Amino acid sequence: EAQVTQNPRYLITVTGKKLTVTCSQNMNHEYMSWYRQDPGLGLRQIYYSMNVEVTDKGDVPEGYKVSRKEKRNFPLILESPSPNQTSLYFCASSSAGLGREVADTQYFGPGTRLTVL
């Protein structure tokens, strides 16, 4: 089954304790992206990656890191989480051709609800 998986689904942590949220897709997609969803703000892009070893900042990258060492995985790293990073996080993937021609349909993971105390 084609899918995007995220782990963990729920996480409660404390300020300053480094954490990683994993994202994996089994569709051989080139493009992967992280979003955060907050009430009244909709979805905002954090980082995206056009392919292995190619990452770019989205609209709200501060406080986050990503890496793309393998095509299927795109982990989101919070080196020193703060309470304002409490949010619902979504990973998404899509096929992409040469350059920036990302396919229209993006496939989303089930979400990770993060609470930073």
Added chain:
Amino acid sequence: GDSVTQMEGPVTLSEEAFLTINCTYTATGYPSLFWYVQYPGEGLQLLLKATKADDKGSNKGFEATYRKETTSFHLEKGSVQVSDSAVYFCALRIAGYSTLTFGKGTMLLVSP
């Protein structure tokens, strides 16, 4: 910059009522337009899309028409069901770019 504006929710309807969720956009280039749906506890799924002016996207009884003259992409359904209760997001993507720009989402609640 590019932006999407949706009507604020929640939209509360009775089963079999007619649904309209308004969406307007501003874009620097020529966008493709999308509606995504998020059911409770799940990620977003593509509901329908339109890639050029006057195109109509449709799926599961939902429809939306790309109106370039009014920069709109309103979502409609003739008869909603309880199972349509979800959050609906309008989004755009400029040709040649990867980023989806989302609206803030509109919650739909359908009662029996």
